[in-house]
Amino acid sequence: MRRVWVIAMLAGTLAGPVASTAGCAGNPPAAPEPAREEPAADWPAGLREAEIYGQVLSRFLTTPADNSFPERAFTTVYVLDQAHPGAGDPVGEHERGTPLAPNTQHRIVTALADVAPVAFITDPEAVIERRDGCPQVRDGGILITLGTVDGDDNQARVPINGFVACLGATWLTYVVRNEAGFGWRVTGTTGTRAIA
Template structure:
């Protein structure tokens, strides 16, 4: 859409210049046009990201077959305050994360009372009997960046509880007319340790 708008603007300017037209030409896009994610205001992107992350966290924490902890309800859910593109890949090479904005974090913690954002995983990891574990019998979650468009996105997630207690998977989240974003399933490989 952006490329077509630029082409239209350039074509219009060239036509005006070759016709000897001296008046100014102004082209503006309608704010209700179907804009790509790069064209949307930051506030709209943060609201989308927050709604998607809330749905992903609800699904993951509420589905023991996906989080691999069937007998547990976590009192404390620690979430890293940065999203990592390869969060769902147990063999992924850690890249630099993208900060999850303060408005997005606030919307998530308002919707999910047990969630606390942390800047560094080492703040909540302790070693007991030679095994790294999350403090306070909690879970540490790493979210992936939201990847997709205004209709469907994919979001990877990693949940870590202890040295032999972690899962990695990717959710598919659809924007359903009238009801908003909903997790519709998983895609790709899923790993459990």
């Protein structure tokens, strides 16, 4: 056991002078590369959110059991340009929203081109009209409020609210998973669900 230690010590002693003489020959020793920490996923700005929101909106708009309007096609899907943490809870606190970046909005509109025409808006009142005291989205549209994406690069939860009229609204929270070879997919819901 002692011999192994002496040999290792001797090898370390010999390596020192060899390394120092290599620099004298005109080729300085290469500096070690600094250790780099790779991010969990290298997502371009807004791409992760756009992919997740695109899947959430597609699921919501094409699943009558989720949007509470069987076999109804919406003429326009108005989406607030801010994500609200409490979007999936009708009685929850409605905090100030987080703006969705223009490139995220553009990607969502493009991804949903085959599902429905999507328009991002800042003021929900701009698309609401009142008939017989009942607020409703104009021209047969739906107003959607997205929640903030809560999760990591593997799984996230996204609350959503869809409003059509005073007796036509839905609140729920989707679970979205990043599946190898497929990307982000809605796998179900979590928590409470409300329909008005």
